Amino acid sequence: xxxxxxxxxxxxxxxxxxxxxxxxxxxxxxxxxxxxxxxxxxxxxxxxxxxxxxxxxxxxxxxxxxxxxxxxxxxxxxxxxxxxxxxxxxxxxxxxxxxxxxxxxxxxxxxxxxxxxxxxxxxxxxxxxxxxxxxxxxxxxxxxxxxxxxxxxxxxxxxxxxxxxxxxxxxxxxxxxxxxxxxxxxxxxxxxxxxxxxxxxxxxxxxxxxxxxxxxxxxxxxxxxxxxxxxxxxxxxxxxxxxxxxxxxxxxxxxxxxxxxxxxxxxxxxxxxxxxxxxxxxxxxxxxxxxxxxxxxxxxxxxxxxxxxxxxxxxxxxxxxxxxxxxxxxxxxxxxxxxxxxxxxxxxxxxxxxxxxxxxxxxxxxxxxxxxxxxxxxxxxxxxxxxxxxxxxxxxxxxxxxxxxxxxxxxxxxxxxxxxxxxxxxxxxxxxxxxxxxxxxxxxxxxxxxxx
Ligand code: GLU
Numbered sequence: 001x002x003x004x005x006x007x008x009x010x011x012x013x014x015x016x017x018x019x020x021x022x023x024x025x026x027x028x029x030x031x032x033x034x035x036x037x038x039x040x041x042x043x044x045x046x047x048x049x050x051x052x053x054x055x056x057x058x059x060x061x062x063x064x065x066x067x068x069x070x071x072x073x074x075x076x077x078x079x080x081x082x083x084x085x086x087x088x089x090x091x092x093x094x095x096x097x098x099x100x101x102x103x104x105x106x107x108x109x110x111x112x113x114x115x116x117x118x119x120x121x122x123x124x125x126x127x128x129x130x131x132x133x134x135x136x137x138x139x140x141x142x143x144x145x146x147x148x149x150x151x152x153x154x155x156x157x158x159x160x161x162x163x164x165x166x167x168x169x170x171x172x173x174x175x176x177x178x179x180x181x182x183x184x185x186x187x188x189x190x191x192x193x194x195x196x197x198x199x200x201x202x203x204x205x206x207x208x209x210x211x212x213x214x215x216x217x218x219x220x221x222x223x224x225x226x227x228x229x230x231x232x233x234x235x236x237x238x239x240x241x242x243x244x245x246x247x248x249x250x251x252x253x254x255x256x257x258x259x260x261x262x263x264x265x266x267x268x269x270x271x272x273x274x275x276x277x278x279x280x281x282x283x284x285x286x287x288x289x290x291x292x293x294x295x296x297x298x299x300x301x302x303x304x305x306x307x308x309x310x311x312x313x314x315x316x317x318x319x320x321x322x323x324x325x326x327x328x329x330x331x332x333x334x335x336x337x338x339x340x341x342x343x344x345x346x347x348x349x350x351x352x353x354x355x356x357x358x359x360x361x362x363x364x365x366x367x368x369x370x371x372x373x374x375x376x377x378x379x380x381x382x383x384x385x386x387x388x389x390x391x392x393x394x395x396x397x398x399x400x401x402x403x404x405x406x407x408x409x410x411x412x413x414x415x416x417x418x419x420x421x422x423x424x425x426x427x428x429x430x431x432x433x434x435x436x437x438x439x440x441x442x443x444x445x446x447x448x449x450x451x452x
Pocket of ligand 1: 010
């Protein structure tokens with residue numbers, strides 16, 4: 001049986017780091033097992049689902065390199081859900097309920113005030129045909145609940161270990177709304193069964209759903225025959241540094257804003273999210289293949305992982321310091337640095353936390369800089385010693401050796417005035433690398449205190 005997993009986002013908002021971590025873990029699991037990865041859009045909530053969010057999900061996954069082998073959209077499958085609903089009704093597992101939301105709230109409040117769990121009392125199961133006819137003649141339309149078996153539900157979770165629920169401790173879930181639309185609890189099971197999903201890997205906010213959904217799987221199998229209940233893995237959800245959950249609407253932690261506003265590289269995000277909350281150390285990785293090789297769902301811990309944007313930015317810097325020019329050329333071109341080459345990239349990357357910062361160093365090497373030209377006599381002496389071009393990575397050493405011999409200066413007294421005059425700044429990439437990029441014409445003028 002070949003492994004098949006799915007990432008099933010609802011296109012009702014932007015993907016944030018917590019969602020995309022689940023996409024990544026599913027993808028790594030599939031790749032590691034030589035299985036396949038399905039992208040499924042859970043878009044049956046038609047009021048809240050938007051095409052632009054669906055496009056955003058595809059853009060974010062593509063940017064991260066999380067390609068999908070199969071694609072499905074729940075809104076394409078209403079016919080199939082209707083068919084399953086009809087079969088469940090015929091078998092007596094789906095029963096019509098007529099309570100209004102207000103009536104249900106009252107029931108719940110009354111149970112809670114008696115210190116009892118707010119479990120649906122199955123009053124609808126006791127209605128006679130005449131009761132139902134009367135309710136319908138009053139204009140009520142039923143919603144439909146799934147009748148749970150009051151037996152234990154058990155599974156061995158790949159992250160949580162053995163999990164046990166009592167069916168009697170769960171409320172019969174509503175699977176079909178009053179307007180006839182099926183709800184996620186049902187549609188997800190039908191899809192997972194039809195698309196032969198072998199492993200459902202998702203957030204621990206779904207643990208109670210799983211208990212219910214296992215019973216729906218079993219009911220489906222009883223009616224239609226078919227495959228096994230999938231294996232489940234529920235990962236603890238990421239929180240922010242203070243332990244608060246990351247809300248889907250938290251714009252600043254959306255993948256889109258990390259990419260477009262924060263300048264985060266896809267492999268920085270992937271390197272962090274693949275290891276956060278696992279027993280592996282977080283290290284920069286330049287390819288998803290390395291993360292696949294290191295992946296093992298058994299390394300995922302039950303402790304709540306914290307997402308720290310600062311840690312992501314530090315990792316981004318470490319990734320940039322390793323990335324070869326070919327991997328950033330397009331990004332540099334998009335910043336307007338079409339002429340940047342490998343020499344420029346290698347000179348400046350040790351000083352970058354974000355690729356966009358390369359623009360500052362491009363300006364230093366290729367645009368007029370107003371130098372901080374104090375110490376003019378020393379700078380004039382140094383300028384007179386500038387060797388002829390061509391310049392290469394040895395020019396700086398040769399030149400400053402000559403300046404040192406001539407002026408007797410060394411250390412900071414020698415280097416800082418040169419750096420200030422040549423770059424207009426006190427800090428930056430190694431001058432050995434920058435000097436050939438600045439070139440003799442500019443260097444001479446800058447040492448003479450001119451803006452060049
Ligand atoms: N659409 C659901 C969600 O985003 C999917 C959960 C699942 O993986 O079954 O929470």
